[in-house]
Amino acid sequence: AAGVIQSPRHLIKEKRETATLKCYPIPRHDTVYWYQQGPGQDPQFLISFYEKMQSDKGSIPDRFSAQQFSDYHSELNMSSLELGDSALYFCASSLSGAWDETQYFGPGTRLLVL
Amino acid sequence: AQRVTQPEKLLSVFKGAPVELKCNYSYSGSPELFWYVQYSRQRLQLLLRHISRESIKGFTADLNKGETSFHLKKPFAQEEDSAMYYCALKGGSQGNLIFGKGTKLSVKP
Numbered sequence: 762a763a764g765v766i767q768s769p770r771h772l773i774k775e776k777r778e779t780a781t782l783k784c785y786p787i788p789r790h791d792t793v794y795w796y797q798q799g800p801g802q803d804p805q806f807l808i809s810f811y812e813k814m815q816s817d818k819g820s821i822p823d824r825f826s827a828q829q830f831s832d833y834h835s836e837l838n839m840s841s842l843e844l845g846d847s848a849l850y851f852c853a854s855s856l857s858g859a860w861d862e863t864q865y866f867g868p869g870t871r872l873l874v875l
Numbered sequence: 876a877q878r879v880t881q882p883e884k885l886l887s888v889f890k891g892a893p894v895e896l897k898c899n900y901s902y903s904g905s906p907e908l909f910w911y912v913q914y915s916r917q918r919l920q921l922l923l924r925h926i927s928r929e930s931i932k933g934f935t936a937d938l939n940k941g942e943t944s945f946h947l948k949k950p951f952a953q954e955e956d957s958a959m960y961y962c963a964l965k966g967g968s969q970g971n972l973i974f975g976k977g978t979k980l981s982v983k984p
Contacts, residue, residue: 794971803961804919806971817971851919855970862965863909864972866919 763788765854765867773873774842782837782870786854792816793835794864795827796851804851810835811857842874877902877966881975888952889983896947896978898936898962907965908945909972910936914958922960923947932956952982 766785774780786793792811796804797820806819810829821827824842829835833854839846849871853864878901888894900906910922922931925938925945936947945962959979963972 792970796972803974803976804972806973809971819971853919853972862970863921863924864970865921866911868918 765852765865767850767852767867767870769870770868771871771873773875775875776842776844778842778874780839780842780872782839782850782852782872784835784837784852784854784867786833786835786852787856787865790854790856790865791833792855792857792862793829793833794853794855795821795835795837796853798849798851798869799845800848802848807837839872844874847872847874877964877973879962879964879973879975881960881962881978883978884976885979885981887981887983890954891951894949894952894956894980894982896960896962896980898945898947898975900943900945900962900964902943902964902966906938906940908936908938909963909965910934910945910947911961911963911974912958913961913977919961952980954982954984956980957982 794809795807798804807821809817813829827837849869851869852867855864880899908925911919912922934949961977962975966973
């Protein structure tokens, strides 16, 4: 079965640079979530989208923005990168209205800021 | 406040021994709880969800509303069970997950 796809899988950036992370949800899933997992930390919710509209916001810095497109894929844009942004960024998708609305996670993008 | 607590950072058992990973939650309302497993450097994978009351890979978890707990249990641990286990609560207005800090399970031969 198709799973959540994230690209790139690894990314190395310098401080103050920008980065764009992409997420392709499971086909027919209409909800996308972004999570950040720092080294040795639990995943922290950043932001979510439902039907191309932002649905909830967590601990996402103002330097970050995200959107969901008409094909339901989502992009997380990160500007003025800081060393502390180095983390694993997970995307998850779910189908709203399904009996369980379980979130299925992608493999993550590992971002290293030097 | 919505919170998930996993009191053990590390749990080490021998193969064949029973294992219990503890999870307590704080949530006003009817909670939806999940266990996710993360094998070394891999994605988070859904292990169990309380609404389906299933057993996956020999693991079970029962929601105890009186004790606000959702402990994960397995009667006989296997070496391939070694991984990070996260308990998660579905919270927020649109269902984002709130994770516990995770418990690293190490099953020794």
